[in-house]
Amino acid sequence: MSISPPHxxxxxxxxxxxxxxxxxxxxxxxxxxxxxxxxGELNAEKSNAILVCHALTGDQYAASRQPVTGKDGWxxxxxxxxxxxxxxxxxxxxxxxxxxxxxxxxxxxxxPATGKPYGLNFPIITIGDMVRAQALLQDYLEIESxxxxxxxxxxxxxxxxxxxxxxxxxxxxxxxxxxxxxSAQNIAxxxxxxxxxxxxxxxxxxxxxxxxAKPRAGLAVARMAAHVTYLSEAALHRKFxxxxxxxxxxTYGFDADFQVESYLRYQGINFVDRFDANSYLYITRAMDYFxxxxxxxxxxxxxxxxxxxxxxxxxxxxxxxFPTSENRKIVHALIAAAANVSxxxxxxxxxxxxxxxETPEMFKTIQGFLQSSAKSRGLGE
Amino acid sequence: xxxxxxxxxxxxIRVDWQLIADMVEPGSRVLDVGCDxxxxxxHLKEAKNVDGxxxxxxxxxxxxxxxxxxxxVQGNADTDLVYYPDGSFDYAILSKTLxxxxxxxxxxxxxxxxxxxxxxSFPNFGYWRCRSYLAFRGRMPMTNSLDFPWYETPxxxxxxxxxxxxxxxxxxxxxxxxxxLAASGKIMTRSDYGMxxxxxxxxxxxxxxxAGA
Numbered sequence: 001m002s003i004s005p006p007h008x009x010x011x012x013x014x015x016x017x018x019x020x021x022x023x024x025x026x027x028x029x030x031x032x033x034x035x036x037x038x039x040g041e042l043n044a045e046k047s048n049a050i051l052v053c054h055a056l057t058g059d060q061y062a063a064s065r066q067p068v069t070g071k072d073g074w075x076x077x078x079x080x081x082x083x084x085x086x087x088x089x090x091x092x093x094x095x096x097x098x099x100x101x102x103x104x105x106x107x108x109x110x111x112p113a114t115g116k117p118y119g120l121n122f123p124i125i126t127i128g129d130m131v132r133a134q135a136l137l138q139d140y141l142e143i144e145s146x147x148x149x150x151x152x153x154x155x156x157x158x159x160x161x162x163x164x165x166x167x168x169x170x171x172x173x174x175x176x177x178x179x180x181x182x183s184a185q186n187i188a189x190x191x192x193x194x195x196x197x198x199x200x201x202x203x204x205x206x207x208x209x210x211x212x213a214k215p216r217a218g219l220a221v222a223r224m225a226a227h228v229t230y231l232s233e234a235a236l237h238r239k240f241x242x243x244x245x246x247x248x249x250x251t252y253g254f255d256a257d258f259q260v261e262s263y264l265r266y267q268g269i270n271f272v273d274r275f276d277a278n279s280y281l282y283i284t285r286a287m288d289y290f291x292x293x294x295x296x297x298x299x300x301x302x303x304x305x306x307x308x309x310x311x312x313x314x315x316x317x318x319x320x321x322f323p324t325s326e327n328r329k330i331v332h333a334l335i336a337a338a339a340n341v342s343x344x345x346x347x348x349x350x351x352x353x354x355x356x357x358e359t360p361e362m363f364k365t366i367q368g369f370l371q372s373s374a375k376s377r378g379l380g381e
Numbered sequence: 382x383x384x385x386x387x388x389x390x391x392x393x394i395r396v397d398w399q400l401i402a403d404m405v406e407p408g409s410r411v412l413d414v415g416c417d418x419x420x421x422x423x424h425l426k427e428a429k430n431v432d433g434x435x436x437x438x439x440x441x442x443x444x445x446x447x448x449x450x451x452x453x454v455q456g457n458a459d460t461d462l463v464y465y466p467d468g469s470f471d472y473a474i475l476s477k478t479l480x481x482x483x484x485x486x487x488x489x490x491x492x493x494x495x496x497x498x499x500x501x502s503f504p505n506f507g508y509w510r511c512r513s514y515l516a517f518r519g520r521m522p523m524t525n526s527l528d529f530p531w532y533e534t535p536x537x538x539x540x541x542x543x544x545x546x547x548x549x550x551x552x553x554x555x556x557x558x559x560x561x562l563a564a565s566g567k568i569m570t571r572s573d574y575g576m577x578x579x580x581x582x583x584x585x586x587x588x589x590x591x592a593g594a
Contacts, residue, residue: 335464336466340434342454343453344447347440368449
């Protein structure tokens with residue numbers, strides 16, 4: 001795949017200017033900033049727009065150079081001319097989630113009430129709130145319905161929330177490697193990460209923005225623990241085995257003797273440069289709270305009753321964070337709701353991260369699904 | 382079932398697809414259980430403009446279907462039909478899959494719970510070549526449409542034409558239409574499910590409904 005980023009535009013818009021947006025926690029949020037990137041051109045009928053929802057630590061730079069890291073966008077291999085999300089045909093939108101730290105209002109931004117960064121005064125947000133904010137962006141862009149909403153992991157949760165809360169605004173939906181509710185195990189992993197952040201003295205109760213000391217160590221540990229859950233045992237073994245890092249022998253100490261340790265430390269250290277620790281707390285919480293089953297009286301099918309949206313669910317065989325069984329529950333609910341659904345489990349040893357990697361079978365599946373959806377939407381070639 | 386492995390057997394299977402398609406009303410809602418790599422579904426979409434869905438056991442078959450734009454989910458006819466709501470399809474099709482299910486009678490009942498009608502095709506184990514294979518060679522029959530050795534066949538519940546009609550009676554299912562094919566692929570005119578059809582029919586296609594429905 002080419003590494004040159006396709007044409008992109010980065011944008012900022014202030015939403016909920018006149019009317020504050022209600023939040024699930026019971027409060028409201030007034031005017032807030034929404035940062036987003038777009039790729040391709042919106043057609044005259046405004047019928048070719050695809051919303052890409054990013055995952056926990058993703059951002060709006062889905063197919064653009066990330067300004068902090070200078071690296072290619074996280075879905076560069078999916079978005080671009082002639083690619084699966086073909087920017088010659090589709091208008092692709094990706095926005096930073098509410099509570100994020102790449103431009104959309106989040107805990108690091110100034111609270112107009114105090115003139116200081118929100119920190120822990122930022123309201124608790126949910127996946128529902130993130131999607132509500134994206135719906136305001138959709139209004140702003142004057143797009144009546146997305147041709148497709150797509151995302152993996154937390155992006156998949158947003159996709160499900162979109163299809164459930166705004167069925168008439170979503171023509172097709174592709175939830176990838178996700179679940180309708182966060183499992184106890186996943187909540188547990190998130191809690192480990194949050195405790196790592198909060199145990200760092202530099203976290204200072206979340207009020208570290210004016211200080212030189214930032215909770216870098218805590219956030220790095222959180223990232224390291226989480227990163228393990230994105231891989232698989234087989235992938236770790238294939239990549240690293242028990243290989244030593246730049247040395248012939250064990251050092252009989254606590255240096256990163258093993259390549260896998262060195263790799264994780266690198267992942268942790270790099271992450272803290274581009275991510276805000278408080279955003280990490282808020283967004284992991286939003287995922288923990290996500291429960292479409294409970295939201296619909298214990299019957300997931302009710303979330304999709306009468307839906308005309310076309311669904312394509314994708315899972316990965318070695319994903320143990322959002323295993324196939326969780327994705328299958330969504331599929332069974334969609335079947336029970338008589339929705340139009342396809343479901344593919346992709347065979348791979350790459351674990352949860354497979355949706356961010358070169359996964360040809362996922363590409364083929366999504367491409368085929370989008371082409372048939374485009375046909376029934378009347379999107380010309 | 383085993384779409385990829387079976388691909389060579391397409392020539393004779395095509396005939397039963399054509400006949401199944403003839404039974405389906407244009408523009409109807411169709412569920413193809415055991416849809417393989419989606420050729421029948423694609424044909425029904427093309428020729429009959431149906432709103433088609435599929436359920437397929439083999440992941441490889443499912444992936445081919447979805448990549449080709451068909452709405453298909455990976456699942457098992459024995460365990461996953463329970464998720465479909467009552468009467469949600471005009472037709473539930475089971476094309477050469479019945480013999481591979483663990484509980485054919487339950488699957489048939491599920492098909493007629495989900496679909497207003499069921500279309501079922503299966504190879505007739507009472508066909509004379511099967512009988513003579515067993516009678517004279519003393520080995521489990523292997524014919525063109527039943528081309529697996531006994532130890533690795535996915536086909537675990539064979540039945541004869543008469544077994545099938547007897548089961549329909551027992552389950553209170555009404556035979557709306559039927560076509561019995563000779564090995565040549567020609568439609569047999571004497572399809573009264575009697576001894577002759579059971580001996581010379583190699584493949585059967587039935588359209589069923591619930592009696593009294």
